[in-house]
Amino acid sequence: MMPDLGKYSDTVLAAYGASIILLALLVGMTLWRGRRVRREMDALEQRMRRDG
C-alpha cells in the first residue's frame, strides 16, 4: 500500500508528519477552547437567570 518514496522517503514523510501534527494541534486547541467558552457562558447565563 505504501508507495515507494525512494531515497527521499524521510523528506516526504517528515513534511506530511509535521503538517498533520500542526493541523491536528490547531483543530484540537480550537475545539477545546470553543467547548470551554461555551460551557462557561452557559453556566454564567444560568447563574444570572437564577439570581435574577
Add this chain to the structure above:
Amino acid sequence: MSIWEYANPRKFLRTSERVMPALWVSSALLMAVGLVWGFFFTPDDFRQGSTVKIIFLHVPAALMAINAWFMMLVASLIWVIRRHHVSALAARAAAPVGIVMTLIALATGAIWGQPMWGTWWAWDPRLTSFLVLFLFYLGYIALWEAIDDPDTAADLTAILCLVGTVFAVLSRYAVNFWNQGLHQGASLSLDKKENVADAFSNPLYICMIGFGLFFIAMVFYRTGTEIRARRIKALLARERQGESA
C-alpha cells in the same frame, strides 16, 4: 437580505452553526481525497523524485496563509469603517489559522529545500517575505492578547493588519517582480507551459479547495468562540456593576 445582517452576533451564530457541519465534512473529505490521491497515486517527478508529493501540502498552505491575511484585512477594514464587532472578532479568529498555514508552508518548504536546493533556508525574496508575514501574524496575535479593551485592540490590530498586507502581497508576487532567488515561479498558471502536469494539478486543485473550506469552517467556529468570550466579559461586567450599585 443584506450581508450586514451578519453583523448581528446572534444571526451570525445561528447561520454559521447551520452551515458548519457541511463545511467540516466537505473540507475533511476534499483534504483526505486530495492528499491520499497526491501521496499514493501520483508518479515521481523526473527531477524532484518523490519530493514532488510535498506540493499537495505546501501550495495550499501557502495560498491560505496569504488569503487568510487578506480576509483579516477586509474584516479589519469593515471594523474600522462600520464598527461591526463580529468583523473584528472574525479577523482575530482567522489569525491562528493563518499562522499555522504559514508555518506549514515554511516547514514543508524547508524540508523540501534541503535535498533539492542543498539548504534548508535562503534569504530569497519570497522566503524572506513569507518569514516576515509569519512575524506579522505573531505580532498581530500578541497585540490582541496584550490589550484589555477589545475596541482598542481591534483598532490597533487593524492598523497592524494594514501594514502587514505589504508583506502578504510581496510573498504572493515576489517571484514575479524579483528575478532572483531560489524559489521557482507559480506552480499553477493559466499558461499551459508553466503549469504543473495534469497528474499533479488535479489532486492539487482538490487540496486547495479542501484547505479553503477548512479555513472557512475554522474561522466560523473560532468567531463563534470569540463572540461567546466577548459576551462572557460583558455579562461579568454587568454582574459587577449590579453588585456595586
